[in-house]
Amino acid sequence: MTQSSTATDAPVLEIRGLKADYGYGENRVHALRGVDLTLHEGEVLGLAGESGCGKSTLVYAATRLLPPPGLISGGRVMYHPRDGEPVDLLQLGDRELRANRWEDTALVFQGAMNSLNPVYRIGRQITDAISAHRPDWGRARREERARELMTLVGIDPARLRDFPHQLSGGMRQRVMIAMALALEPRVLIMDEPTTALDVVMQRQIVEEIVELRKKLGFAVVFITHDVSLLIEIADRIAIMYAGEIVEEGTAESLYRAPRHPYTQGLLRSFPPLHGPRRAMTGIAGSPPDLQALPAGCRYAPRCPFVMDRCRTDVPALTPTDVPDDGPERRVACWLHSDPDVRVPVELGMSALRF
Numbered sequence: 001m002t003q004s005s006t007a008t009d010a011p012v013l014e015i016r017g018l019k020a021d022y023g024y025g026e027n028r029v030h031a032l033r034g035v036d037l038t039l040h041e042g043e044v045l046g047l048a049g050e051s052g053c054g055k056s057t058l059v060y061a062a063t064r065l066l067p068p069p070g071l072i073s074g075g076r077v078m079y080h081p082r083d084g085e086p087v088d089l090l091q092l093g094d095r096e097l098r099a100n101r102w103e104d105t106a107l108v109f110q111g112a113m114n115s116l117n118p119v120y121r122i123g124r125q126i127t128d129a130i131s132a133h134r135p136d137w138g139r140a141r142r143e144e145r146a147r148e149l150m151t152l153v154g155i156d157p158a159r160l161r162d163f164p165h166q167l168s169g170g171m172r173q174r175v176m177i178a179m180a181l182a183l184e185p186r187v188l189i190m191d192e193p194t195t196a197l198d199v200v201m202q203r204q205i206v207e208e209i210v211e212l213r214k215k216l217g218f219a220v221v222f223i224t225h226d227v228s229l230l231i232e233i234a235d236r237i238a239i240m241y242a243g244e245i246v247e248e249g250t251a252e253s254l255y256r257a258p259r260h261p262y263t264q265g266l267l268r269s270f271p272p273l274h275g276p277r278r279a280m281t282g283i284a285g286s287p288p289d290l291q292a293l294p295a296g297c298r299y300a301p302r303c304p305f306v307m308d309r310c311r312t313d314v315p316a317l318t319p320t321d322v323p324d325d326g327p328e329r330r331v332a333c334w335l336h337s338d339p340d341v342r343v344p345v346e347l348g349m350s351a352l353r354f
């Protein structure tokens, strides 16, 4: 868990009722089903869930980068600038949106390192990217900034003269992170930024991002399947299932007492990064087909604690019935929102220790 967080209570991004679909008519898939999520200034917010649960769709929709056939079908994404009134990113015109993008919100996506142009030197690619947003900066200033950025992500600035193929995968991904940080954004979105790298390199880069965040104070949305990694690096975690957030809370509280049976299952699917080894049991079954969702709770068919009500009524994401959890801790599960039902034993989660 992050020890010296720079998080504050001030919201930077407030996602409300966000809905997104893929395709039209009968083939339409509701990939986001009304997501509410707030990112606070300076925090690391982790987003976890199995493949296909909508993590990427959520961040691409929230930044208006959702590629066709994706379509936003409802909701608001309020961005709170440093000065001035909040704006709904979904209502901005193209010009305002371009200005917001990258200056305020930067994105490093899965496999970004492969998007460097193979025929240009790294230095040129960084300075070109800077000049697109800072046309008034002279060449010397742009080059100086490029050197600074390379140092920031732990690469010798002499490598600015290299072509992409002369750098390792980890270095290329660092270059992409450097580019994302070029304009000192307030929000850095990272969609599985280290998936294509070996585990040692993954670990190094994740640690560096957390360090940079402390130094520069930006907020991070970090997407991964690996909830154990998030427990180490995130301030808060949101768990997604079938296009919805099903649990949200501080990393510490989610680790100590995961409330949603899906969160419990995810935690048992990844080895903890520290502490004793334990058996990984995973989650039986697979996520539902988004075109044929079960009635009631979407997780009911896989849930070891399923009750009659779960098969008919959809649970809302609400504060839990456990007084110690506080209002920030929310879960969409009848086990925790119905006062007539007792919370099950924590499935031996207390055996998990760092």
Ligand SMILES: Nc1ncnc2c1ncn2[C@@H]1O[C@H](COP(=O)(O)OP(=O)(O)OP(=O)(O)O)[C@@H](O)[C@H]1O
Pocket (backbone or CB within 6 Å): 022, 023, 029, 031, 049, 050, 051, 052, 053, 054, 055, 056, 057, 058, 068, 069, 070, 290
């Ligand atoms: N181009 C597309 N066309 C149709 N449906 C899509 C498309 N992209 C995504 N989807 C649907 O949206 C759902 C959410 O996908 P998304 O990529 O957001 O999930 P994810 O949680 O980020 O998965 P991963 O971890 O594999 O990246 C998927 O289940 C899929 O059915």
